[in-house]
Amino acid sequence: MESTFIQWLAEPALIHFLIVSAILFALGLMAVITKRNIIMVLMGVELILNSANINFVAFSRFTELSLDGQMIGMFVIIIAAAEAAVALAIVLNVFNRFNTINLDDLNTLKG
């Protein structure tokens, strides 16, 4: 039992990469939930996107989803870039209007 676990640890396979991505996902979720700075929430979203991308690339190496997984990962990176550009423009507008980027202070819906 002990030696099989050490041997499992010594050969990184699909499960190891999936566990790394799960830990990254949990940390990103924690940043999104507990932080009240808009920029920190955006960074948490980037972390979650990266963990999903690690999953795609790991499946592309170890399962039958060969290069298609890497292709989807590339599209995810492109969409993340577009999302960051638009989100930061929104953040600048919010700061200009309310003079704060604390999410709890942004409690009005009227424009």
Added chain:
Amino acid sequence: MELTAILFYLFSLVTIGAACVMVFSKNVVYSAFALMFTLIGVAAIYVLLYADFLAATQLLVYVGGILILILFGLMLTGQGHTYTFKSVTVNIVPGSVLSLAAGALLIYAFVTTGWNEVEPIERTETVNEMGMMLMGSYILPFIVIGVLLLIAIIGAILMSTRISTENRN
């Protein structure tokens, strides 16, 4: 223990450690720099997974683009001096319980699922094959994503140039 395993553990340690620093740091600038190390670690994990083109894209787009954009946003929304870049943290106990539960459930699901693994194909490089796929069966998503990027850039420029100074007090 072979070299691949040592490199995998080294880079996953860098990635997860920097992500922990990012989440638990009080200063937003420290968080942004920790995010840089996380993204570089993820790029190294891509290299370990034989995705060389994706690793280069990750370095160029994330470390060179999105991170600089985040730092710009930080500087443009900061109230004057760097020592005021504080991030307010709320709901620390329910948030950590929820994210721990989500991580544990994900790991449990990953470990107990029987993945249909195949023997990894040894590739020397992926650029040629990915370019062929991009111009072949992925031509429609490629065009759509180009239009999406164009629309996103136009929207971002429109929104950030319409900022007026009359609302500031």
